[in-house]
Amino acid sequence: MVLRLNIDQIEPATRDWICKVQIVEIGRPRESLDKKCTFQNLILEDEQECQIRAVMYTDEIEQYVSTLKLFNTYLISTAKVKVSLTSYGKPIHRFYWILDKETVIEEIKPSDEVEKPLSPPNKLTITSFDRIPHLMVDSTAEIDVLAVVLHCGPQKTAGRSHHKCREITLCDNQQNQFLFTLWEDFGEIEGHEIYSKMATQRDLLVILGRSIGISTYQGLSLQTRYNSTVRVNPNYPQAVALLNWAKQNKTMLLSSPSDTTSTSSSITPMIVTPSGQQLLSIADISSAASMGVFCVNAEMAILDEFQDFCVLECSGCKQKKRTKDRKDFHCPKCNRKTSLVPRCSFQIDLIDNTATTTASISAELGEKLLSMTAEDIFDITCTKRQSLSLNPVHEMLSTKVFDIQLRKSSWTSSNTTTTTLSILSYMEKQHPPQSTTDRTSKKIKPLEISEVEVMPTTAAAAPSNAVGKLQPPTPTKKV
Template sequence: MCYTRLSLQTRYNSTVHVNPNYPQAVELINWAKENKTMLLSCASEKNSTSSFVAPMIVTPAGQQVISIAEISSAPSMGVFYVEAEMALLDEFQEFCVLECSGCKQKKRTKDRKDFECPKCNRKTALVPRCIFQIDLIDGTATTTASISAELGEKLLSMTAEDIFDITCTKRQSLSLNHVHEMLSNKVFQIELRKSSWGSSNSTHATLSILSYMEKEHTPQSTTDRNSKKIKPLETSEAEVMVTTTAVGSSNVTPNFEPPTPTKKV
């Protein structure tokens, strides 16, 4: 178990007690026994391929948000945070791959027959995994990042099995209108990982999305809204002045003072 990069093995004085005889622990164990059915059903729903579980997005307090241009020019690898729009410009890319169910190694095939995996040293099956490229845009630059697994399924609103069935089995294109509408005119807070891989001639950097969430829109203040409603009077409106009697003198006819006529030369 790891929490904020802190695990049990990182502490020299860590100890583990099984079923400790503390009042809080006894109360928690009794509660778990009483709600066993509910807990098992929650675990079953989480592992189901047909359900979409929103990933937990953790943004460290005070973490600096940088621009896309700064990430592109940054020589170091690591995790960065940006605020940008997301757009799915390439609609004809492959939105899923097949990988070994054991070692998760990707295979360049669209055939799901069982095969002998040289890495697992056993006969195994291939399973589809959602992965595709998405464009990130801010005021400084545009870049492309990969998004995969549950994050990609959540964005497309379909499972990897559904994607494979449409694109590979039926050989049809995905309908992405709902994705374009969902991303339109929205800014997202995005956690990115920059990593690199090299060949014999060069080194390449790639970006992958670790988490994202829509940035909350800050409403205009009451002062700003009211200031926009006030407009200056037109010249003709300013020249006409209406004089009325005081309240209570209802029998007196209001007097209208016409504007002074302009003298003609």
Template structure:
């Protein structure tokens, strides 16, 4: 390859025997290092070997900002999520949580085609050197670790797995709590080793290489008969019937500052925004948004099973009683109950722009009373914090005896 030909190439990616992708910038090579036409693969291997012996002068995660240049950090991959679909665009992304030897952590994200390119590297619980990922500030509402920056990793980032006798970064330590003592930690903010609810950034690691997990696996093998007996029993607990639950008024709900608490109220419905989108297209399995058309097969990271694009109701409504009014969001079956129609109906009325049909359904719904079970959560945007409510069940008011 001539020097001129090398200059016309913008990038050169190499796949090593450890499935690691490295980025070479041809303009940073001196003329003496340009490979000749007679030297192709052997020269590439020499370049790779020379890089693998680079000096280990690395920084800590806390020292990296969007103004830091030519940096290298030694990290451990703590968490690596599956590929996810963005709710607001056609982009796909994969989240990682990285830590260094001092316990500093940073969020990292890989987008679109780079997910496949880097799928065989950055494995959970392994150590790597990372150089020159793109560093951006991160909005507080998207932040789930104590760091004002996030890293965008792509095929231009330099990544090298740490192998051999080099000192590894200490793994995160956990303080596990038994189920017998779980009640003592209700509403606690401490990490208790098991999560009873999940969010978009939650990652589940299967069979982690930690003593507690190995001990549990050994126990399960020794007590397989006990586990089989438990599988044959009922393994679910029905949700309490909202119609028999004690209700509180809306003013009490709005005054409550506790998040993720389920409230039960009796209220009437009032839908005033007829311009809202009464539905969205989602995965038939996990209900996440998709840009695919109705009934088209989709590849969703939620499952290996075939999924299709299906409409799902999404309605914002005012709930009112004698003490006040609150805005709540209803999804799927709960929205269909108050509207007395299906999600497919709402999709068809909206697509055909039959606003008279939508308006007729809304008029029939407005003023009706139901018993709602709803859950509060915080929504943080820039410097503002809002309290929002999602309806998790809707019940008819039982007739008076």
């Protein structure tokens, strides 16, 4: 006897079952990690809105290409039921199905008088942007996001691994923003689709990303993973509502900080601090033993005017070099002849009513603060051997308080544990408090943590190994 069951009632040992499902997501065919086969992921939803991943391989992909369609309803019998692996992230269900040659798949037509198709799906388990910073401690976390696309960059090569990627800026209806990195074929296919549509369409786009990972690449950001899917302008009610909101607020969204991050058009957008995240004082962050991402309300000041405001790094692996000579050299990490490029990097002081501390700020965030590019900074400080004129920066910072997102990180080298703060994002508060702190207040002692050995972390702008030790510099006059 064939059992009519829902998804949650079906286990690997279940025999002779049939389940009524609707296809709510179809991924495109992709190569396996070992390049030995082609697979295609689908997400199925039953009458109770329970969802499960199904996978097809090469032969079945070709067999069902004209049969399995998005949002169509099917009766599926005796698919292979397997335990979901957690190697590539947290699955949507504890099991997944394999649709093979022995699986019976029968489409339910709209004209069918016995079996009626399921209603269009409206279930989306979306993670709000203000929840993302709290999830970054779990490296396996995978989330679904629905967001407006503000900017889509060109395909590029990132980091030491020379993997290709494409970076896009996402925004929710609270104007929170995150950088979303489409790696490898996602950048080539879905990224190209987004890039092309943004170049030809007047309206902004909305994307639905499923099984998206949380990463510390480019600060705190999102990235595609092995089982991810990305769909443009899906017809879920939530997506339609968000798209209508984006159309009504297009002018405001495109004038947001993400489009004015830097004077350089090649710089990627900054990551805006998500609203609603718990605020801590500088004293609390400095004394906390835990590592992670925190938010503070603080003033900013550059007390050390004679520090180096940029470094040279390998254009391939992003490894920082101590030299100021930009001639080509053979990089041992890249194993090829390459050039050195300037990157903005300096120390800035953060001040609230509890303490003062020093944090590092780099790349596009530093350039935005100084209102100049890394090339300009290098030309002034290294080529012309002049000091930067910081009076406009001092004047700009003197009356402002910022929402600042910080990452506290540490690494151990030669039995010494070093702890640093680095700025992931900042945004001016609209209503700063009446009283301000004394900018000449004494700095707190360097950050300390327990003697427990901690593995390295880094705040580099692209995936890399731990960067060199960062300490508050002692002001000295350049010669």
